[in-house]
Amino acid sequence: MSSPIPTIDLSADSPTRQAELIRQALNTVGFFVVVNSGSLKAGEVDEMFKDMKDLFSNPKEIKESFPADKIGSGYIKPLAQSLGPYRRDYREAFQYGRQSSKWKQPLPPPFIDDSSALIRMKSFYKACHETSERLLELFALALDMPFEHFRKCHSFGLNTAISMLHYPTLSEEERERVRETDIRAGEHKDWGTLTLLFQEPNGKPGLQIYLPTSYAPPGLVPISTTNSSEYATPGTENESWAWYAAPVPPPGGFLVNVGLAMELWSGGTYKATLHRVVFPEEETEDRWSIAYFVQPDDEVVIQPVMGAGKVDESVPPITSGELFGSKLRESMERTAALAKQRQEMDRQSIPTPRAIVA
Numbered sequence: 001m002s003s004p005i006p007t008i009d010l011s012a013d014s015p016t017r018q019a020e021l022i023r024q025a026l027n028t029v030g031f032f033v034v035v036n037s038g039s040l041k042a043g044e045v046d047e048m049f050k051d052m053k054d055l056f057s058n059p060k061e062i063k064e065s066f067p068a069d070k071i072g073s074g075y076i077k078p079l080a081q082s083l084g085p086y087r088r089d090y091r092e093a094f095q096y097g098r099q100s101s102k103w104k105q106p107l108p109p110p111f112i113d114d115s116s117a118l119i120r121m122k123s124f125y126k127a128c129h130e131t132s133e134r135l136l137e138l139f140a141l142a143l144d145m146p147f148e149h150f151r152k153c154h155s156f157g158l159n160t161a162i163s164m165l166h167y168p169t170l171s172e173e174e175r176e177r178v179r180e181t182d183i184r185a186g187e188h189k190d191w192g193t194l195t196l197l198f199q200e201p202n203g204k205p206g207l208q209i210y211l212p213t214s215y216a217p218p219g220l221v222p223i224s225t226t227n228s229s230e231y232a233t234p235g236t237e238n239e240s241w242a243w244y245a246a247p248v249p250p251p252g253g254f255l256v257n258v259g260l261a262m263e264l265w266s267g268g269t270y271k272a273t274l275h276r277v278v279f280p281e282e283e284t285e286d287r288w289s290i291a292y293f294v295q296p297d298d299e300v301v302i303q304p305v306m307g308a309g310k311v312d313e314s315v316p317p318i319t320s321g322e323l324f325g326s327k328l329r330e331s332m333e334r335t336a337a338l339a340k341q342r343q344e345m346d347r348q349s350i351p352t353p354r355a356i357v358a
């Protein structure tokens, strides 16, 4: 299937060539598919999907007794989050992160102490960690920076997290009721440095990315085109933009995209691309995905790189913790406002919502 998202084989080519391909992908589409990463085996990913399905099959009361803490580790129930400006996210999530020698996250079955599921999840975390370190090195090389420039700012195991995501099946009636106010995952840019995004080999489509139409292969028909420059990035205001379907990666493969921290750090060379997950048109099937969100350490100061080992010190510095904190606050305020709006609509039976932009 033709897609605007390129595939990069991490077992082929020299690091210099891989860095060049990554730079091309991130400077335009902002997403790429990785195959043959070496660290992440298809079997290990399959096991993670089985274990996460067990986790979400726990009774509601059990899941809700592990609520997300203030940085999002733990359980988030459906409609309790809004990644995008207009609609709430109809998905449940469980985030595993922030382990340290001083702090251990409480986990529901099947991830209880000493369980084989917990051992598998830790090993999956480690494989994602190793893969991300390699990608961070390539990201730096491609910008003519010392290879460890980004990697050394990540100690993994602090803010970096596995996020297990379940998009439930809705009855036709419920879909109709929530069509205007909710979406599987609202349009957003990720917040951190990079995200690894996994799906099952026969996973359900639904992930879409928003691009100038000139970035798509010739002849590829977008899902919907807009002339709205609402989300246009500088220099692309006059282009037409469209939503394109992201491919379901092959077994052992996964998607990679960058977030706002990396966009800022790379001086805008790497694009944090807007994406969303939509409800299926007709059939209503559950969708499962796993994201590994990579975040620099809180105290890391992000300033744009200029190549040759230099950073642009004229740009006001922001720490990774400040950036993450402000995005989290924005999202919580937006969710509260959207929930209020939905309540009001239910009270008055108004069919159309107003947009709320934080």
Ligand SMILES: O=C(O)CCC(=O)C(=O)O
Residues within 6 Å of the ligand: 165, 185, 190, 197, 207, 275, 276, 277, 288, 289, 290, 291
């Ligand atoms: O579930 C997906 O495919 C995408 C989820 C996503 O973009 C996110 O949680 O940031």
Ligand SMILES: [Fe+2]
Residues within 6 Å of the ligand: 188, 189, 190, 275
């Ligand atoms: Fe995302």
